[in-house]
Amino acid sequence: MTVGVEEEFVLVDPRSGVTAAEAPRVLELLKDERGVVAEFLRYQVESVTGICRSLSEVRADLTRLRGRVAEAAQDAGCVALATGVAPFARVSPVTDDPRYRRLADRFPRLIGEAGTCGCHVHVGVPSRAVGVRVLARLRPWLATVLAISANSPYVDGLDSGWASARYPLWSRWPTVRPPSAWHGTAGYDAAVDGAIRGGKAIDARSVHFHARLSPLHPTVEVRIADVCLDVDDAVLLAGLVRGLVGTALAEERRGVPLPHVPDVLVERSLRAAARHGLGGPGVDVLTGVPVAHERLAEDLLVHVRPALRATGDLEDVRSGLWALTARGGGSERQRALRAGAGTPADFVARLAATTRGGDLERKAAQ
Structure with a gap:
């Protein structure tokens, strides 16, 4: 199974943390890089990996693209952050693109809150028909994926009280x-088609199910996750999502019945994941019983273990999940970075260093 990852980043002023509408300049500096593209608002850019066959390829692409975005942002006088919502004040200029202008005209009241950043994982599937049934099998696990990735506690300079305010x-x-x-x-x-005819979307690309058939590629696209704080978390996410799709495909081959998961429990579980993140309480969607999200993450690992073993990802994903549980999810780490920062500029520097990773993160924390 091939896998690809799209990551969205916000661009901010390095001193105030206010969003910086510098995406056109960043993209001009990266005109030789096909893996970085425009997003809805001019303070966002998106990176797109190649079609990968291993998590080591995913890691290499993500690391390279984050480095290139960070360097171009610096040259443009701003900073790139991997966070689900820009942590300080947001301005909302729409990217000069016909499709984005149509979206802005259709949903003008949503523009001010539109600049959220996700991590979208694509996994190749053999057909659309199989892909639709894979989507049904992903439903019980969407909240756990969100809890693992939750990385947006701050909105307008204040702690929102959510792990994923996005x-x-x-x-x-x-x-x-x-x-x-x-x-x-x-x-x-x-x-x-009903969403488009009913005015809820302008085209298939703007039908934003948490997991969907990609309108552009022969893949299942899981869109529920916040953009991850660092590359390690993004690689973990890609491995788990590929494991989920692989498990669903195996269940299809064996004729395992689709799980019965009431919509109300799916919604409850998603809201709990967004509110509390990996370190808080969640909901078992098969029983409705409250369960710690860390336990649900362990259940997810058990669920996908045969698929991970088949792709050679088991050890990477298992060690990545253990490391994430030990150090805390993205929202917890953001709060720790903010607590140790004296000014918005200091917090932005720490968050930017964590986004890019490596020695930069450790230096910023000193």
Whole structure:
């Protein structure tokens, strides 16, 4: 199974932390780099890995692209941050692109909160019909994926009280919802076409299910995650999502019945994951019983273990999950970075260094 990762970043002023509408300049500096593209707002850019066959390829691409974005941002007089929501004040200039202008015209009241940043993991599937059934099998695990990635505690300079403040902001868009348990492509296509005809989306690309069939590639695209704070977490996320898709494909081959997961429990579990993150309480969507998210993450690892073993990812994913649990999720680490920072500029520097990783993070923390 091939895997690819898209990461969205915010650009901010290095002194105030206020968003900086410098994406056009950053992209001009990176005009030789096909893996960095424009996003909806001019204080965002997105990186796109190649089609990868191993997590080592994913890691290499993510590391290289984060480095290039960081260098171009510095040359443009700003800083690139991997956080689900810009932590300080946000301005909202829309990127000068016909499709983005159509979105802005259709949903003008949502523009001010539109600049959230996610991590989208694509996994190749053999057909759209199989992909639709894979989506149904992902439903019980979407909240755990969100809890593992939750990385947006700050909004407008204040602690939002959420591990993923991106989740409630992003959920205001009319098509942002979990995938249904469709049994075939007819049901899926009817849901997408209905959203477009009903004015909830301008095209298939703006139908933002938490997990969907990619409108552009032969993949299942899992979109629920915040952009991860560092490369290690992003690689872990990619491995877990590929493991989930691989497990779903294996269940399809064996004829395992689709899980019955009530929509209300999926929504409850997602909200708990967004509120508390990996270190807090969650909801077991199969029983409705409150369970610690760390326990649900362990259950997820057990669930995907055969698929991870088949792709050679088991040790990388297992050690990555243990490390994440030990050091805390992105939101916890952001709060620790903020607590140790004397000024917005200091916090931005620490967050930028963590985004890029390596020795820079350790130096910023000293």
